[in-house]
Structures are given as structure tokens and as C-alpha cells.
Amino acid sequence: MQAIHNYLDNNNLQTPCLVMDMDIVRNKYKEMSQTYKNVKIFYAVKANPEIEIIKTLHEMGSCFDVASIGEIDRVLDLGIPAEKLSYGNTIKKENEIAQAYKKGIKLYAFDSLEELEKIARNAPNSDVFCRLLVNCNGAQWPLSRKFGCESHYAVDLMLKAKELGLNPVGISLHIGSQQTNMQTWKEAMKYVRLTLDLIKEKGISLKIINLGGGMCSQYENPILSTQEYGKIVMDMAHNIFADTDIEFFIEPGRALVADAGIIETEVILTSYKTGQIHEPVRWVYIDCGILNGLFEALGEAIRYRFDWENKECETEPAILAGPSCDSMDIMYEKNPIQLPKNLKSGDKLRILSSGAYTTSYASIWFNGFEPIKTYIINKYI
Numbered sequence: 001m002q003a004i005h006n007y008l009d010n011n012n013l014q015t016p017c018l019v020m021d022m023d024i025v026r027n028k029y030k031e032m033s034q035t036y037k038n039v040k041i042f043y044a045v046k047a048n049p050e051i052e053i054i055k056t057l058h059e060m061g062s063c064f065d066v067a068s069i070g071e072i073d074r075v076l077d078l079g080i081p082a083e084k085l086s087y088g089n090t091i092k093k094e095n096e097i098a099q100a101y102k103k104g105i106k107l108y109a110f111d112s113l114e115e116l117e118k119i120a121r122n123a124p125n126s127d128v129f130c131r132l133l134v135n136c137n138g139a140q141w142p143l144s145r146k147f148g149c150e151s152h153y154a155v156d157l158m159l160k161a162k163e164l165g166l167n168p169v170g171i172s173l174h175i176g177s178q179q180t181n182m183q184t185w186k187e188a189m190k191y192v193r194l195t196l197d198l199i200k201e202k203g204i205s206l207k208i209i210n211l212g213g214g215m216c217s218q219y220e221n222p223i224l225s226t227q228e229y230g231k232i233v234m235d236m237a238h239n240i241f242a243d244t245d246i247e248f249f250i251e252p253g254r255a256l257v258a259d260a261g262i263i264e265t266e267v268i269l270t271s272y273k274t275g276q277i278h279e280p281v282r283w284v285y286i287d288c289g290i291l292n293g294l295f296e297a298l299g300e301a302i303r304y305r306f307d308w309e310n311k312e313c314e315t316e317p318a319i320l321a322g323p324s325c326d327s328m329d330i331m332y333e334k335n336p337i338q339l340p341k342n343l344k345s346g347d348k349l350r351i352l353s354s355g356a357y358t359t360s361y362a363s364i365w366f367n368g369f370e371p372i373k374t375y376i377i378n379k380y381i
């Protein structure tokens, strides 16, 4: 992270901006590939679709989980072969499937009959994953009930896939992003095993379990290291699927890129609501908010760590809000964060581990604010 701090110290960049260090991305990928041994890694492009990140991860040997034609084109335009892509979004338009098929994509996720029929019509003979609906307890950014189907239905759908001429290859899941509860992983894997067995009873032997994302990055609370986390997940997987020859995929997004980025932001305003000296909590408004970079702070779900120049200064709790005219553009009000007592407009703050789901989640031109700009350091030469 020091290289990013140095870069920010030496370049007077216009804020808000995100600086991403490709050396950290490389190290994260290396750690993950060493920890998740013999597991195929598909970087979830949605976490941060920056071209240099895709190039860097391609050089490291990564495959890619893509969610749209836009992401497919972004990856393919770099000369990355279509076989390295998985179209993991379960909600695709008919013509998007047709386009993806034309571009050579062979692997598709689905969780419903209608989607399966669309894939069969537009991507005949393709490999398909059925996404299971799993509990996300413990995830700081849960994926709720929007995705996946229940076990018994997955069995029916896999049979249907075969009937439609598709190749049912595996089951996928997503345990919820920034998943901190390892028991949730265990329950989900047992549920997958149950489903796998039910499908096998019907005569279909699946080859792949796609464990999805959910691996953590360093926000406010301590987390397990990549190695500790991965060991727990893979020990569970090898245990629960011990008597099978199943292959595992993972689709990390956040865990590969969040810790590789720092956003620099400027304090626009600090204020009190009553002006009374004893008013306990000050409001601090910065130029990066829910709608231009910090969307995951919505509902205080993701609690970022903040850094500033004078580490010795006294701190006090502050309510942190963004620059827009929307009143939901408040990051931390219920649980204010510690910021320097002497913070004033014009001061800079750095938001650590902010390389995932920040630039890609930002609104375009709401209130006329320019999209947050990304700078890349330690590119491959």
C-alpha cells in the first residue's frame, strides 16, 4: 500500500480519485492460486473492470466471470480467448446470449426454466451451471434471494437442460460478498452436495462446483488472511466432496482488487447542526459519496478504513456524508467514524481498501460530478 501512498503524496491529483497498484493485484492472485490449489480462478470483472486489472490478471493466468456483453467485449478485445470466460449472470436477454455465443462463449449460468430455454435456443450445446439459492448469513454485502433456485428445482432444471441439448456441467453458488461466517460456507457446501447427489440419482454426473466469490477484504473489522480463509473453504470442500472427482472454480472479485486500491477524497465541509459547543457529533462532507464511489457504504454495510496525514492528531466521532444533493448520500451516521478533530474543508482523506465496487458502482453525472478517475501504478512493462 505504501507505493499508492507515495504516488498520492507525489502527484497532486484531482479528487476524488482511485489509485490501484497492480503489484498488489498480482500478489493477491498469487496468494489465491497457491491457497486454492487446483482451483480455476475466474476474476469477477464487475468488482473493477479497469483494463489494466484485466490485463494483469490475464498475465497471471486468471479466467473471467462476466456479467454482460459490455464485460465480454472488454475482456475479448484484449485478445483473451473466449474459453476463459464464464457468463455468470443468471439474467440475460435472449439477444445477449446469442451475441455471446457468436463471440465463442461456451459456459453459461442459469437459475430458471425460462433462462435455460433462452440459452438452449441461442447457445446450443453449451455448458451450463445451475445456480443454487443459498443462505448468505454473515455476508456484509449479501446477495439475498435474487439469485439461485432451490435444490429440488435445480434437479428438474438440470434434467431439462439435457433434454434441451445443453451440457449440464455443474452447480454454482454465491455465499454473499464479504462473507465472514465460515459456518455459512459449510452449510452451503452441504446443500450443494445434497443437490449433486440428487442430480446423480437422475443419471447426470456433474463435473464442476463453482464456489463463487465472498472472500474478504480488509475493511474496518479484522478478517482472516487469504491463506487462512482459503484453507478453511478448501478443507471443507475436500471433506464434503471427498468421494467425488469434482473440480472447483472460484469467482473472487473483491478479494483480488479491493485491498489494491485507495481513494483520495477532499473534505468539502465540516459543520454542526445546532452550532452549540456541546453538540456531540460533527458532520463531515467529502467529495466522494454513496453515488460516486462509496455505494457499498449504503446502510453502513461496508465500513471502510480512513487514513490522513497527521497520524498523531486527536480524533473524534464524525458523521460522514457525500457531496450530492440526495439525502441518502450519507455513509456513516448511525455509527459515526473516528476522524481528526481539527479536520477542515480542503483537507484530504484516504479511503483504504477501496479498489472493489467503487468506480464500477458510481452513478454517471448525477449532480454533474465527474466520474471518479482511476490511476494505475506498477503496470506490467
Ligand SMILES: Cc1ncc(COP(=O)(O)O)c(C=O)c1O
Binding pocket: 044, 046, 047, 065, 088, 089, 174, 176, 177, 178, 212, 213, 214, 215, 251, 252, 253, 254, 255
Ligand atoms: C456471479 C458472481 N460471481 C462472483 C462475484 C464476486 O463476488 P465477490 O466480490 O464477493 O468475490 C459476484 C458478485 O456480485 C457475482 O455476482
